[in-house]
Amino acid sequence: MSEITSSAAPPLPAPAEKLKFYGLWVGAAIALLLLPKIFSSGGSLTTFSLIGISIIFALSYNILLGQTGMLSFGHAVYYGLGGFLVIHAINIIGANKLPMPLPIVPLIGGLTGLLFAVLLGWVSTKRSGTAFAMISLGVAELIASSALILRTFFGGEAGISANRTKLLRVFDWNFGPQIQIYYLIAAWTVIAVIAMYALTRTPLGRMCNAVRDNPERVQFVGYDPHVVRYLAFCFSGFFAGIAGALAAINFEIANSAYLGAVQSGTVLFATYIGGVGFFIGPIVGAIFVTFLSLGLSDLTPVWQLYFGLIFIAVVVFAPGGITGLLMMHRPLLKAGTLPRVLPSYLIALVPTLAMIAGLALSIETIVHFTVSPGDDSHIKAFGVSFDAASPYIWAMAAILLIGGFLVARRTWTWVGHAWDHATSTAREKGIAA
Amino acid sequence: MSAAIELRGVEKSFGNVAIIRNINLSVAQGERHALIGPNGAGKSTTFNLISGYMAPSSGSVLLRGQIISGLPPYQINRRGLSRSFQVTNVFANMSVWENLRCAVLWATGHRYAFWKNIDNLPEVRDRTAQILADINLTERRDVPAGLLTYAEQRALEIGITVAGGADVILLDEPTAGMSHHETEHAVALIRRLTEGRTLLIVEHDMSVVFGLADRISVLVYGQIIASGTPEEIRGNPKVKEAYLGEEAA
Numbered sequence: 221m222s223e224i225t226s227s228a229a230p231p232l233p234a235p236a237e238k239l240k241f242y243g244l245w246v247g248a249a250i251a252l253l254l255l256p257k258i259f260s261s262g263g264s265l266t267t268f269s270l271i272g273i274s275i276i277f278a279l280s281y282n283i284l285l286g287q288t289g290m291l292s293f294g295h296a297v298y299y300g301l302g303g304f305l306v307i308h309a310i311n312i313i314g315a316n317k318l319p320m321p322l323p324i325v326p327l328i329g330g331l332t333g334l335l336f337a338v339l340l341g342w343v344s345t346k347r348s349g350t351a352f353a354m355i356s357l358g359v360a361e362l363i364a365s366s367a368l369i370l371r372t373f374f375g376g377e378a379g380i381s382a383n384r385t386k387l388l389r390v391f392d393w394n395f396g397p398q399i400q401i402y403y404l405i406a407a408w409t410v411i412a413v414i415a416m417y418a419l420t421r422t423p424l425g426r427m428c429n430a431v432r433d434n435p436e437r438v439q440f441v442g443y444d445p446h447v448v449r450y451l452a453f454c455f456s457g458f459f460a461g462i463a464g465a466l467a468a469i470n471f472e473i474a475n476s477a478y479l480g481a482v483q484s485g486t487v488l489f490a491t492y493i494g495g496v497g498f499f500i501g502p503i504v505g506a507i508f509v510t511f512l513s514l515g516l517s518d519l520t521p522v523w524q525l526y527f528g529l530i531f532i533a534v535v536v537f538a539p540g541g542i543t544g545l546l547m548m549h550r551p552l553l554k555a556g557t558l559p560r561v562l563p564s565y566l567i568a569l570v571p572t573l574a575m576i577a578g579l580a581l582s583i584e585t586i587v588h589f590t591v592s593p594g595d596d597s598h599i600k601a602f603g604v605s606f607d608a609a610s611p612y613i614w615a616m617a618a619i620l621l622i623g624g625f626l627v628a629r630r631t632w633t634w635v636g637h638a639w640d641h642a643t644s645t646a647r648e649k650g651i652a653a
Numbered sequence: 654m655s656a657a658i659e660l661r662g663v664e665k666s667f668g669n670v671a672i673i674r675n676i677n678l679s680v681a682q683g684e685r686h687a688l689i690g691p692n693g694a695g696k697s698t699t700f701n702l703i704s705g706y707m708a709p710s711s712g713s714v715l716l717r718g719q720i721i722s723g724l725p726p727y728q729i730n731r732r733g734l735s736r737s738f739q740v741t742n743v744f745a746n747m748s749v750w751e752n753l754r755c756a757v758l759w760a761t762g763h764r765y766a767f768w769k770n771i772d773n774l775p776e777v778r779d780r781t782a783q784i785l786a787d788i789n790l791t792e793r794r795d796v797p798a799g800l801l802t803y804a805e806q807r808a809l810e811i812g813i814t815v816a817g818g819a820d821v822i823l824l825d826e827p828t829a830g831m832s833h834h835e836t837e838h839a840v841a842l843i844r845r846l847t848e849g850r851t852l853l854i855v856e857h858d859m860s861v862v863f864g865l866a867d868r869i870s871v872l873v874y875g876q877i878i879a880s881g882t883p884e885e886i887r888g889n890p891k892v893k894e895a896y897l898g899e900e901a902a
Contacts, residue, residue, distance in 0.1 A: 224782050224783050225782040225783075227791070228782035228786045229778050229779075229785075233772075418770075421771050422767045422769055424766060425767070425771070426758070429747060429751070430747065433746050433747055434742065434743070437743065437813070438727075438755075439705075439725065439726040440735065441730065441755055441756040441758075441759060441813065442730045442759030443727055443758075443759055443765075448765065451767070
């Protein structure tokens with residue numbers, strides 16, 4: 221290493237830091253191993269399995285959106301095709317007793333996703349921005365509608381199913397019980413997350429960021445942005461295919477919903493809410509959205525409406541997503557000024573929650589009178605029973621919503637002041653915000 | 654020996670409007686050549702035509718004797734021609750270090766590699782560190798490029814341009830908008846970084862042009878009206894009339 225390198229280049233990670241870094245991965249793997257010991261019910265195992273699938277899918281999506289700056293409205297195509305191929309593969313392997321155990325079957329899904337990304341990606345990645353988004357939407361609609369037309373392959377409305385237990389056994393596991401599927405998904409999640417993280421640390425991964433920031437300039441440092449986007453797209457398709465394969469194995473069925481706009485929307489949603497600017501963002505988003513969709517659907521019939529509201533709130537108020545919001549506090553934590561903003565958060569929380577409660581009450585009341593006005597007006601939402609026909613409830617909703625907003629607006633200003641104060645102190649201490 | 658850059662009868666029109674009208678220009682290897690002319694004369698368009706940002710309507714551009722007009726920018730860059738931009742054009746969300754590293758990757762042969770760890774490439778590190786030190790931004794290494802001061806961004810712009818090791822460098826108004834003091838720094842930097850390379854520079858500051866250039870070409874209304882040493886240009890009546898005006902008198 222030359223003298224200039226040692227003085228000008230960023231220091232290579234010290235052994236202690238490397239240890240910490242690898243320790244984090246090992247720790248995560250151990251946590252996944254022990255998780256079923258703590259939460260052993262069938263329901264929680266299913267939830268964890270869905271989260272694992274969702275993490276892989278969201279991270280694969282972020283290779284496009286966060287890393288390379290491509291907004292796709294049709295990422296479910298590669299997820300769904302991976303799922304369908306895997307169901308067919310399981311059936312073929314099972315019927316012919318081929319020597320292929322279930323744990324390596326997700327690779328078939330990945331290769332399917334890769335193959336279709338290779339085929340469909342070249343044209344759509346020619347441009348980024350609106351052109352890419354529109355083409356992705358068109359391709360998605362095309363594939364999703366063919367799923368209903370090409371019945372022999374996609375199985376029409378009903379989809380196609382398979383029996384995952386008929387394959388070659390490894391360690392005497394037949395992958396019938398959910399716990400075995402959980403471990404299969406957990407293992408693939410760890411592998412896929414590590415692989416996708418490693419990808420960001422390669423020359424291609426860095427050039428993806430450069431293409432995202434400034435595709436024009438990339439051309440003048442020797443790179444063809446089209447090729448960079450195309451390769452990112454292929455990787456993204458590969459990992460989406462793995463996620464789809466795991467979903468198909470988990471449910472033992474693949475149907476047209478796998479490929480549809482809702483699936484494409486959900487992954488965009490999870491990735492964005494988690495935060496596209498950080499590698500960990502989509503992981504956070506996948507966990508949050510999976511829990512939210514499972515939890516909310518029990519609490520209210522119009523849970524998708526709340527989903528949409530949350531999405532809008534994130535886009536407007538926290539474009540960095542949950543992770544971005546948390547990361548904003550890092551300089552304050554370092555400077556020790558975090559305690560200065562926390563009280564203002566607590567104060568703001570009370571009227572904000574009141575406002576949200578008023579909003580939820582209004583929504584549920586309106587939904588009752590628009591969707592099923594003839595039914596009994598005593599309804600239950602979020603575990604709370606109330607009479608949607610009662611003027612007192614309407615008044616309460618209005619007071620909570622409007623009053624909450626008026627008070628909350630003032631407390632938000634306080635939060636802003638406390639924030640400015642805390643960050644400027646942090647900056648004085650030489651910690652960049 | 655063929656010229657580093659040669660333009661033969663290059664023309665460029667947008668619709669019916671001819672921006673570049675039959676330019677013939679030759680820049681010898683190792684020469685520092687300045688392209689001057691009033692606003693709207695077509696200097697930046699000429700740069701765009703040479704660097705592949707646009708294709709000429711007719712005529713051809715040659716790099717070391719080989720035709721490059723019609724090639725995309727990245728292929729021209731790979732052949733050893735690199736340009737900067739008049740309006741700073743960097744990777745705003747990436748750190749200074751990452752900006753320079755991106756400019757080094759292709760030239761060090763790593764291309765689209767997705768099987769190599771970026772932190773494990775010593776020659777990339779060495780070259781990036783060298784350029785970082787050359788442009789005096791070591792202190793600002795980890796700052797996102799978008800947060801640099803204007804003069805620092807201009808230095809980074811030049812750094813990205815030369816980092817790949819291209820031996821033909823095109824700089825589009827590198828000192829535009831700089832203070833007198835900053836300009837002096839920038840000129841010293843340009844002199845140092847383009848040592849032994851061919852330089853074609855567009856510049857408005859006449860002290861920079863006459864101090865730096867071996868030869869000067871004057872572009873007016875899409876045509877080169879004179880080409881020669883600084884002395885010849887200074888004494889050329891056509892240039893005085895068309896461009897320098899009273900300034901030179």
